[in-house]
Structures are given as structure tokens and as C-alpha cells.
Amino acid sequence: MSGPESPSVDPTGTTTGWGARYADALMNAFGPPKTTLVSGHGARVVDADGKEYLDLLGGIAVNTLGHAHPALVRAVSEQAGRLVHVSNFFATPPQVTLAERLLGLLGSEGRVFFANSGTEANEAAFKLTRRTGRTRVVVAEGGFHGRTMGALALTSKEAYRTPFAPLPGEVVFVPYGDADALAAAVDQSVAAVLLEPVQGEAGVVVPPADYLLRARQITHAAGALLWLDEVQTGIGRTGTWFAHQNPALVAGEVVPDIVTLAKGLAGGVPIGACIATGGAGKLFDPGNHGTTFGGNPLAAAAALAVLDTVEGDGLLERSVTTGERLRGALAADDRVTEVRGAGLMVGLTLAAEVAAEAVVAGQDAGFILNATGPDRMRFVPPLVLTDADVDALAAAWSGILDSAWGGGSP
Numbered sequence: 001m002s003g004p005e006s007p008s009v010d011p012t013g014t015t016t017g018w019g020a021r022y023a024d025a026l027m028n029a030f031g032p033p034k035t036t037l038v039s040g041h042g043a044r045v046v047d048a049d050g051k052e053y054l055d056l057l058g059g060i061a062v063n064t065l066g067h068a069h070p071a072l073v074r075a076v077s078e079q080a081g082r083l084v085h086v087s088n089f090f091a092t093p094p095q096v097t098l099a100e101r102l103l104g105l106l107g108s109e110g111r112v113f114f115a116n117s118g119t120e121a122n123e124a125a126f127k128l129t130r131r132t133g134r135t136r137v138v139v140a141e142g143g144f145h146g147r148t149m150g151a152l153a154l155t156s157k158e159a160y161r162t163p164f165a166p167l168p169g170e171v172v173f174v175p176y177g178d179a180d181a182l183a184a185a186v187d188q189s190v191a192a193v194l195l196e197p198v199q200g201e202a203g204v205v206v207p208p209a210d211y212l213l214r215a216r217q218i219t220h221a222a223g224a225l226l227w228l229d230e231v232q233t234g235i236g237r238t239g240t241w242f243a244h245q246n247p248a249l250v251a252g253e254v255v256p257d258i259v260t261l262a263k264g265l266a267g268g269v270p271i272g273a274c275i276a277t278g279g280a281g282k283l284f285d286p287g288n289h290g291t292t293f294g295g296n297p298l299a300a301a302a303a304l305a306v307l308d309t310v311e312g313d314g315l316l317e318r319s320v321t322t323g324e325r326l327r328g329a330l331a332a333d334d335r336v337t338e339v340r341g342a343g344l345m346v347g348l349t350l351a352a353e354v355a356a357e358a359v360v361a362g363q364d365a366g367f368i369l370n371a372t373g374p375d376r377m378r379f380v381p382p383l384v385l386t387d388a389d390v391d392a393l394a395a396a397w398s399g400i401l402d403s404a405w406g407g408g409s410p
């Protein structure tokens, strides 16, 4: 390790040595970290060199309340002083209250199973669909549902799947947003249709406004379950509690059989939830599924603090207005050829394949950005993002694109 007289920049770009230690101690599943972060406040994070960034990624749509939000700090601290974990042989008030709150937000009778991540929420739902007695699941191309073997079987990206074949079978892929293709694929052998209301990892892909309505009709007609993966879109991300309730995205009322949640639900404390409405909520018998940590009172208390704060601070409305401001700021440069999304789930396409370069240029300029493809970027910041934060990005945006384009103009 280098002493203070010989600071060497490590692979994370900081001078503190954490990146080199990371490389020697952690599995190389994620590639080299972009920097080493030590603290945050609001929509800002600070790295080990003391450099501050505006965080437009929000832990990948996770940090609903930003960083170090007092309500989340208080809820987690108080709950940790009472009970962190008890096992699922016991009930706890935060777990029961959270399940009731989620069903209330969904507006349906149902039952909740708590897990610790999005992939686990989907794994629970996948197993639940097997309890219908049917085994086929129809999913969309470009969809992302997680990395466990079951969730991976439901995820279309070949680069993720191929190294781990064979995966659980009887998964049928159809083009996303194409209701006719869905209708052609769904018959009485299908247990469930699984869709993201807006595809996140694919780069914020918004389907036609009648797509989920058609999916609901098609599944009803075949006696199949409609399962919506709201792991990324849920909890206010698009401006409504759930994206399938968002009139800007869906032209009518859709009542899904299963909704899976995770990312933003507890503001960064690991949690996942599989919510099933009506009869689907009663498909598991004791012993069919389980988890040691899932639904522990710490994560549930964190989620309750997130729900209270989103409600109390008007963050659904803020997601809509701040999202509009953000989309306007991004679209102001004509090297941005398309801006998509709703609320604070925003995707864009660049006129050249320089998204990765834009991420690097953004980081140099003090902005945490995200590329979802060679020419695609995604913005899923904390819902506490302020107008001033957006204006700071707006002021830097053309300079970031100049650097991404190699210092020149298009």
C-alpha cells in the first residue's frame, strides 16, 4: 500500500487504495468499481477522495429517499434497538403492517410473501405459478427479472443466460409491447404471463398504453395469471405507487394477479415482496416456500418509513414534476434523439454509440450516470431530487456530451 508521500490513483479513480483492495478481495462479478463511496445526503454521494457527485442512478432505482434521509435513519435505528430479526416462526408488527399497507396501495384483497431482493420476489412468484397446476410462463424479450436460476430462466438476455444453461424450461419469449404476439402465445397451458410495465434494464422501454389491458384480457380468457414485475417501476418511480396504476402509461384499469416489488421499497435496505391478489394469494401451503431473513422487522420498518415519507412529502407528485424537468433538460441537446419514460424513470437515446463515454464524462463532471446500451442511458434518481439538482445537470449536460463525443460537436 502506498504511503501519503506516494499517492497512486487506484482503479476506482480515488487515491485511497480501496479499488486495489477490492480487486484482491471481491469476486469480479461487476467489473471494476467506478469509485469508492463513503457517504451521501439527499441525491448526492461523496467518494473516498471527498469528491461529491449528483446521483442520477440512485443505487439503480433503490434510494427512493436519497441518502441518509432522517426518516429512514430514525426508523432503522429505532427498530434495530427493538428487534432486527426473529425468524418466520413469529410475526412482527412492522411485517404485518407493511403487508397491509402494500395491499392497500394495490387496492386489492390479497396476500404478501416477503423476500430480500427482486430476484427472490420473482423466484417466489415463479414457484407460486407452478401451484396453478400449469407450467408454462410467457415473458417478454428484453425483460429483466433477476439472476437466480429461476429468475434467469425468465430473463431473455442471452449473455446472462448462456453461461448457466440449462435453465428451468417451459418459458416462452414474445416481443415486448406486441399484444397480438402475446395473444398468439397464450393458451390454456400457460400458468402466467410475466411483464414489466416499463422495461427498465432494457433502457426504459414504454409499451403501447393498451398493452397491459390487452395482456389482462388475454390472460383472463386463458385462465392464466397476469404477473407484473414492478421491482424497478414500483413505489412511486413513475409518479404513481405502481406503474400499472399510472394513467400516463396505461389507458385503463388493470388488476394483476401477482405484483413483485423490491428495489425502491425499503430505500436501500434489502427487501423483496411478492404480492398475489384474489385466489392467487392462497396458492402456497405451509412448507411450499420459505426464507430466513425475508420480512424481518428491520427491513419492514425501513419500508414503512419509505411509504410514510413518499406519502407525507408528496414524492409521487414530485416524481412527476421533477421527471418532466429532467426530461426537458436532457432533450434540450439535439444529440439526444429520444427521451422516454414517466416520472423519475427516464431513458434516452443518443445520436451516436457514446453512452459509456457519457458516463465517464459525467463522473468527471460530478454526476453519476448510467448506460443501458451503446447509445442508451437511464436516469432513476432518488425521488427527493430537487429542481436545483436537475438544473445543475442541465447546466453541465452539453459539456458532458461534448466530452462523450470526444471534445467536438456531432
Ligand SMILES: *Cc1c(COP(=O)(O)O)cnc(C)c1O
Residues within 6 Å of the ligand: 116, 117, 118, 119, 120, 122, 144, 145, 146, 147, 196, 200, 201, 229, 230, 231, 232, 233, 262, 263
Ligand atoms: C433489478 C430488477 C430485478 C432483480 O432485482 P435484484 O434485487 O437485483 O435481485 C428484477 N426485476 C426487475 C424489473 C429489476 O429491475
